[in-house]
Amino acid sequence: MRITRRTLLTGTAAAGALPLVTPLRHARAQAANTIRIGVLNDQSGLYRDLTGPGSTQAVRLAVQESGITTRGVNVEVAEADHQNKPDVGSTVVRQWLDRDGFDVIVDVPTSSVALAVNTLVRERNKVFLCSGAATSDLTGSACSPNTIHWTYDTWMLARGTGGAMVAAGGRTWFFITADYAFGHALERDVSNFVRAAGGEVLGSVRTPFPGTTDFSSFLVQAQRSRAQVIGLANAGGDTINSIKQAAEFGITRRGQRLAGLLIFISDVHALGLQTAQGLVLTATFYWDLNENTREFTRRLGRMPNDVRPSMIHAGCYSAVLHYLKAVEAMGVQAAKASGAAVVERMKAMPTDDICFGKGTIRQDGRKIHPAYLFEVKSPQESRAPWDYYKLLQTIPADQAFRPLNEGGCPLVRT
Amino acid sequence: MSELWYDLEPFLQQGTLGLVNGAFYAILSLGLAVIFGMLNVVNFAHGAQFMLGAFVAWMLLNWAGIGYWGALVFAPLIVGLFGVVIERMMIARLYKLDHLYGLLLTFGLALIIEGLMRNAFGSSGLPYEVPEAFRIPPVDLGYMLMPAYRFWIVVVSLFVCLGTWYAxxxxxxxxxxxxxVERPKLVQAFGINVPQMMTATYGAGVALAAFAGVLAAPVYSVNPAMGANFIIIVFAVVVIGGMGSILGSIVTGYILGVIEGFTRVFYPEASATVVFVIMAIVLLVRPTGLFGRA
Structure with a gap:
């Protein structure tokens, strides 16, 4: 057969579909005292370093430290790649919950996937511990009695980085927004903040997700808007490319400021301090923040590609640790019977771990802890590998997240 | 006048930037067209080889102290050599079989290479600075400020493309x-070593991809997925231009870069899809592609 255009096109289509391989199947020992944890995240794409295999490593550490397995309870941990696609993620979760008897889904970055998982888990009355996704809708209009949103959200990022930028005099904004649930939510939450502070949003541009490499066109549009602040409502590889190309085009030299609204430590590492220095960012965890966080990093051991844990990794650890405490408190049978009951129990118990310190879980499923405003160090200030942040400000737990009555969560009784 | 200028300005800006993307499309689709035209192999590993070019540039800098200019020469050579080995050891065995096997083989290779690089270097990417010579203030074009390095990309890609076409x-x-390509047996009878020539052609095509990778390293994040983002678009470019047409792939590469740029002015959300819409239209109207022969 001669190769024809048709063969090529079929091949291309097949190439797109091929990665949809089913995740690992597990032995079906339907033991009644086995808790099955599924870590679902991006194992191969632009969010791999900040979630990916590191999250599974953190979950395993939590299982080990909880000591639950020494008390006769089996815990199985599996992981799968959702490729940042809601359909792929939904398929995996359906298999896990309907066929393989999983009890809890952990992590799930990429808000569009998380919102899909949120619904599936609720319908089946299991537990969803969300660490990776950012959209504040998970505790707002889409809140669920089966979901806890653990680590951070778009409102918190708006309050932190957005608030700092506004306070520093950035009154007019232009957004470069990743065109999916996360980007939209982040843009909305920051815009609300800017307007409430008397500022103005001059415009925004939506970039295709995933798969955008060249951000120069969007940066030039942002430049043209003459806004004082260019807000990057994107994450991971998109943020890296935006900041790298903004430096190339000399955006900041012409007086506009760049606000990376969600920046992870792996992003800073990929950019290099030379390019990243001076960026202001908000996070709820930094590996070198205090003795406890350094201890966590030590216990976690060597991470894939030698990265340091991100706040998402820390969130996976903290969430699973707390979950297992609740399971032990109420008994495995009861925990497996009703996900909502476990979540209710988790909300009733105060949280305490070495990553986030003492905290609580609110009625709407929001985990509450302090947030931190950091500035990226210059190459001269950085004294050791991964010594990247200096603390500018601590945002107390009661101010870091959206007030309970403003989210529009139907679970909240007024 | 000034109002008209204000309306035109975004198109000029995005058109100019589109030319830079078009430069990458052109070099990559050129390599694909050369390999397809001469070997009849659909080289799905092209994106991975582009990515390897960028990574080799990074390795040369960080492990051997060889900077950008050296990388521009050595990275294509190294990756091209890697291509030669692949051609000799694997692809050459498939010439007698259905061409689909070549496609599947190179696609598998691409997945393996990308997977290995992801395991070794993670997904976030590695920093690669713009070379010293281009760290000057952006050039003022009147309608926008253009970094000097992006001019370099357009100029050098034009030279490389025209050079390859001429050769x-x-x-x-x-x-x-x-x-x-037309009569391998006859040419061999004239005393020309055809298999060797095929190997060299594949190596050259791969080297072109690696060259584009080095060009891309300072502007895009050097990460294992950087090729995968490009390759599907580049295949569309090849199909639009006409399979195996050298000139077609070059011209189409630049044109589509510019069209994509224009799309970003009035409907940015569609900028990732516009190439495929054009592909569909071209396939309906001119199934052999714009420059292809039936």
């Missing part, structure tokens, strides 16, 4: 190549 269409070696 294949106008030189003696090129005529051997084209003859070997």
């Amino acid at each position: 294949i269409e106008k030189t003696k070696l090129g005529s051997y190549l084209r003859a070997a």
